[in-house]
Amino acid sequence: MAGPHKRDIRKDNEQTVRSHARPRRERVEQDSPHSSPGKRRSKNNSPEKSDRDTPERRERRERREKRVSRETPDPSPKHKLRSPERRRGHDPSSYTSSERSSNPLSLDSLAKLDAYNEKQSRRPQEKERLLAAKEKDRGHERRHKEKVASGRILKEKSRHRRNAEHDREKRRVISGPLAEEGNIRKRGGYIAEENGKKRLGRKFWYFVVGVVLLLVILIPVGVYASKKSGGGQDSGGASDNGPDPANENLKGVDENDIPATAKNTYLDPFTWYDTTDFNVTYTDDTVGGLPVMGLSWAWDDETQANENVPPLNKKWAYGTMPIRGVNIGGWLSVEPFITPSLFKSYKSNQGIIDEYTLTKELGPQKAAKTLEKHYSMFIQEEDFKQIQEAGFDHVRISYAYWAVTTYPGDPYVPKISWRYLLRAIEYCRKYGLRVNLDLHALPGSQNGWNHSGRQGAIGWLNGPDGDLNAQRSLDIHTQLSTFFAQPRYKNVIAIYGLANEPKMIALPTPAVLDWETKAAAIVRKSGMQQYLVVGDGFLGLSKWKGQLSGVQNVILDVHQYTIFNKNQINFPHQKKIQYACQGWTDQMKQSSNIATGFGPTICGEWSQADTDCALFLNNVNTGSRWEGTLPTSDPTTSVTTPHCPPNSGTCSCDKANADPSTYSDEYKQWLMMYAEAQMSSFETGWGWFYWTWVTESAVQWSWKAGMAAGILPKKTWQRDFNCTADVPDFADLPETY
Secondary structure, three states, X not given: OOOOOOOOHHHHHHHHHHHHHOOHHHHHOOXXXXXXXXOOOOOOOOOOOOOOOOHHHHHHHHHHHHHHHHHOOOOOOOOOOOOHHHHOOOOHHHOOHHHHOOOOOOHHHHHHXXXXXXXHHHHHHHXXXXXXXXXXXXXXXXXXXXXXXXXXXXXXXXXXXXXXXXXXXXXXXXXXXXXXXXXXXXXXXXXXXXXXXXXXXXXXXXXXXXXHHHHHHHHHHHHHHHHHHHOOOOOOOOOOOOOOOOOHHHOOOOHHHOOOOOOOOOOOHHHOOOOOOOEOOOOOOEEOOEEOOEOOOOOOOOOOOOOOOOOOOOOOOOOOOOEEEEEXXXXXXXXOOOOHHHOOOOOHHHOOOOHHHHHHHHOHHXXXXXXXXXXXXXXXXXXXXXXHHOOOOEEEEEEEHHHOOOOOOOOOOOOHHHHHHHHHHHHHHHOOOEEEEEEEEOOOOOOOOHHHOOOOOOOOOOOOOHHHHHHHHXXXXXXXXXXXXXXXXXXXXXXXXXXXXXXXXXXXXXXHHHHHHHHHHHHHHHOOOOEEEEEOOOOOHHHHOOOOOOOOOEEEEEEOOOOOOOOOOOOOHHHHHHHHHHHHHHHHHHHHOOOOOOOOEEEEEOOOOOOOOOOOOOOOOOOOOOOOOEOOOOOOOOEOOOOOOOOOOOOOOOOOOOOHHHOOHHHHHHHHHHHHHHHHHXXXXXXXXXXXXXXXXOHHHOHHHHHHHOOOOOOOOOOOXXXXXXXXOOOOOOOOO
């Protein structure tokens, strides 16, 4: 062929290759493969007219162009297709017009182009399908994580995850698509933000709000229930409240300094719950067979309780200078009504009614842990400081024989209370307070009441082991008096008790007096010259004239309460005060005069309570004389009818056990006057000890709580009433409050 229509086959082939190698955007700008070479798109991309350009073909071409334009990738270098010329450094803009002209395609090429265009037309649907699948996967992933958070995954997966997470970082690895959405959830309710900080998630705040609302509901209910069961009173004491002791003084001690034979014994300070103010330097020294471990070697007896009394190293004028003391009861010898929290958690059919049954129920290890925490928390140094500030000069500390030893069959916690007794004496020394040591519980129980350790039968000087227990008690006094005969106790211990409240109305009087004579001889032989104390045994002060005349420096101790006598609890308010001022005053004067009575006499226990309504006062899970709900097997003590004052209406303990802030002004006035009347009466003898310093809930038995409530004096000697004044009739005060 010749002329302008002659074509170079090689050039045509090269042009065809170049056409298919160019970027897709250039290729799709060409005319339909069926158009003639002269029929091509103009510069404005409008197809030129052709005989073969039917409406159907134009419509199909427009649809194809729209699809291609939608699917054309970003012409950035990242996505551009690279033609052979571009790879060789050629510039497409340098192509000539003829090089850009459309060229006819073969049927095979046309088929390939149609397949390609069809594939491109399906890409939007495919992309939407992939996006939907990914969204579905993300939904599964979120639901799976929620299941993990709520603990609903399978056990084996949970176990596998715990093992895998052991070595993971705390922050979770999140998939890319989930991270892009910003829906990154962390364990524990945290969401990680881009700046690396953490903020609390919505579920976490829902949980916090729920807990707060629950506490708002439960705390008032708990307080109400506690007040309802505990008399509605809070006297400031608690057997297990407060943080654990820091025990800082153990930091300078090497555990290797504790001999192997002493480890995990009483002498190992690393086993002590509380080491505060104890000397933790190891020693196995003993005096009288009792350890000195915990004691500091230095002491100072120059302190005085207040300006009205002499310091410890100066002589006290007993008999002319009244004792104004307070008991620390329910501490080293547990008493249910003082610390009802130790007993309230048990059901009545379990029979947990005293320290014997309590420690037996708990078992040795738990009992030791429970009671040592009680020893540590219930009475602390601050109590002795407050006792001094309230104007007291003596403290009667009750303790039990298991502070020294225990015997076969005893469930009591041995010896731990001994350490706290010694620390209490040192606190008394620090604040100038003289000590009355009160052995409150003897082997076998000297009275069968719960505060003797075991409620029930008397096993001291009574029953098959009565003599054995009496001898054991004497042996204990041998150890105790030997220890307290040390010079360091000469001034701070002023009074030494032999036995608290032996129930002489149920025991042979000669046997008790004989035992007391032997015990006094043991104490004197050990070197103690302090005053000895014996209880009146509920015989009445008049029965003691001439008794124990061969024993020097002995004080007779009487405990005066109207509420435990069913013939006195029903006295009207005015008569109760009159009885304190007249009846008790006459008894004290008569007994304190050796010509008419025993001689030196003190009131070792009394309170301002005018009912026996306090929780567990008459034993655990029993009623009261006041309401007539105290049946007993003994007809002389059983009370099944109300014994509040006659003609006073219905007898109820509700107001007696109410919070003192609800007391009327008249009732507060009466309570203060009743207390001041008793102090005035007992100071006609050698003085008094109030029962007791602190309780968990019984306000009218706690000097600390009564003082705070304004029903006891701020200072023991600051009073508005004494028994020389007339007693008002309290006509406006209902007898049942």
